[in-house]
Amino acid sequence: xxxxxxxxxxxxxxxxxxxxxxxxxxxxxxxxxxxxxxxxxxxxxxxxxxxxxxxxxxxxxxxxxxxxxxxxxxxxxxxxxxxxxxxxxxxxxxxxxxxxxxxxxxxxxxxxxxxxxxxxxxxxxxxxxxxxxxxxxxxxxxxxxxxxxxxxxxxxxxxxxx
Amino acid sequence: xxxxxxxxxxxxxxxxxxxxxxxxxxxxxxxxxxxxxxxxxxxxxxxxxxxxxxxxxxxxxxxxxxxxxxxxxxxxxxxxxxxxxxxxxxxxxxxxxxxxxxxxxxxxxxxxxxxxxxxxxxxxxxxxxxxxxxxxxxxxxxxxxxxxxxxxx
Numbered sequence: 604x605x606x607x608x609x610x611x612x613x614x615x616x617x618x619x620x621x622x623x624x625x626x627x628x629x630x631x632x633x634x635x636x637x638x639x640x641x642x643x644x645x646x647x648x649x650x651x652x653x654x655x656x657x658x659x660x661x662x663x664x665x666x667x668x669x670x671x672x673x674x675x676x677x678x679x680x681x682x683x684x685x686x687x688x689x690x691x692x693x694x695x696x697x698x699x700x701x702x703x704x705x706x707x708x709x710x711x712x713x714x715x716x717x718x719x720x721x722x723x724x725x726x727x728x729x730x731x732x733x734x735x736x737x738x739x740x741x742x743x744x745x746x747x748x749x750x751x752x753x754x755x756x757x758x759x760x761x762x763x764x765x
Numbered sequence: 766x767x768x769x770x771x772x773x774x775x776x777x778x779x780x781x782x783x784x785x786x787x788x789x790x791x792x793x794x795x796x797x798x799x800x801x802x803x804x805x806x807x808x809x810x811x812x813x814x815x816x817x818x819x820x821x822x823x824x825x826x827x828x829x830x831x832x833x834x835x836x837x838x839x840x841x842x843x844x845x846x847x848x849x850x851x852x853x854x855x856x857x858x859x860x861x862x863x864x865x866x867x868x869x870x871x872x873x874x875x876x877x878x879x880x881x882x883x884x885x886x887x888x889x890x891x892x893x894x895x896x897x898x899x900x901x902x903x904x905x906x907x908x909x910x911x912x913x914x915x916x917x918x
Contacts, residue, residue: 626917634913637799638806638906645807646820649833658832659824666823674811674820756803757796764792 607698614695622692629692636685640759642678644752646671651745656736663732702761709758713751720744769860776856784854794850801843802909808837809905816887816898826894830887841876859915868911875904 604612613619622628652658653667690697697703724740731738737745775781783790812830815821821829830837852859859865878901886897 630913630917634910637802637909637913641803641806642810644803645810648804648807648836649811652836658836659829662824670821670823671811674814752803753800756800760796760799761792764788 610694610698613691614693616691618688619691619694622688629689632685632688635681636689639678639681639683639685640756643675643682644678644756646675646678647748647752651748654737654741654745660735664737665728665732697762700762700765702758702765706755706758706762709751709755713748713755716744716747716751772856772860775853778853781850781853781856784850791851791854794847794854798844798847798851801840801847804836805840805844806905806909808833808840809901812837812887813898813902816890816894826887826890862915864911864914868908868915871904871907871911875901875908878904 622632649658649671650664650668653660653662653664659667690703720741724738724744731741736742784794811820812826812833815824815829816826852865878897883897883901886894
């Protein structure tokens, strides 16, 4: 079964049809999706800005990141859950949508970024935890993260225009 | 004084022709509006949840709020400016739209609440400040829901 056929099949499920045909459910799920993104991207941005030395400079990086991480995960869960439902409702259309494809690509890169960050620079966080500005490799991660998440939001909005 | 003349002016002003006539002009401003919303919503959530003891627990809410204030204010200004352009593109639709009117009332209340009662609540932690945090979250959520409703009602 090809990916297109999977999308077509998802598109024709009862749940997908129900979401698609309701006037209220789709925009309500969209609202949850935007809230999830605000929590996810907002908390990610706070950690990024701390790495860049723009906010919470006197706080330890590990303390800022550690306290805020549970909120990031809640935002992530809300975003993925609602996003999956939105995709389900328009699976066949999304498959061909260039903005959707680009958004999925950006999501994967945005997911790899913290994986690399945590297995490299962040392992030695104790040596730069209290410095107001993080080392350049951590700052590079922060710039990448801010750019990628902005791109995801922009691409997400663009889905409706294709 | 009625605001109708202002909306009528915006609906015909050559200044906003690009917003009215270009699909991607409108889309680009929507993207800015959403980017600002993500930053703004994130800040509000982190500060209010901090007051409720979720997330930032080791820092005082007033410290967190002060550190995040530049993001709060910057994204608020970006949202108001981009929002004004979006309204200008659909001035007459917005003027008569119940969801838009509700959003503006809730927005005015939320801003007023934030710079008065909420400000005091952030400073002195108590059961009242927790209630203020919940009220703030509810008001901003209301603004968001009403905003979403403009697009499909």
